[in-house]
Amino acid sequence: DSGVTQTPKHLITATGQRVTLRCSPRSGDLSVYWYQQSLDQGLQFLIQYYNGEERAKGNILERFSAQQFPDLHSELNLSSLELGDSALYFCASSPTLAGANYEQYFGPGTRLTVT
């Protein structure tokens, strides 16, 4: 158990809908990363937050957004869902930005199915 929690575990929704995925980082970790895992694209970085501020963006669609709250949990919002958004979404947390301790620990993921 990495200490990172994600809810829900599974989500089934229809095209055009909007969903919110939630992540709680390990205790004390300030940095949260979101990744998408699909069969064709593999594991891809979406976005990173550090202590409430957006730090980096990867291949994140404009229909997707995220935020990190004062209690450090993070939410990934996916809107106008398409069939191709079906994937596993992982959250990872890291203690700091730099220095000796920036390993990323992954949560169990949320499996999103868009029908």
Place this chain on the structure above:
Amino acid sequence: GENVEQHPSTLSVQEGDSAVIKCTYSDSASNYFPWYKQELGKGPQLIIDIRSNVGEKKDQRIAVTLNKTAKHFSLHITETQPEDSAVYFCAASLSGAGSYQLTFGKGTKLSVIP
């Protein structure tokens, strides 16, 4: 951006034999190289990592080597056991502006045959 190639995509070994997975990266600025193990239905689990100022790191049956000149790093698992069966991912981190976003290889499915 960074590109990570991983080989082989599948690997079958007999229990007790060694397994080697190789990765190459494109950006010479990358300085952090973790390896993750993913079991079915679970999230990736960090098993070992190496930084660019180190050439080799070992943790029990697992070792990682890094060749910065060739932009190549490898995972070595010795005395493989059935519980080592999983998908293994290498990754490279392009540090900059405080972000250590990971670029992953496509994964290697390792099967250890009892």
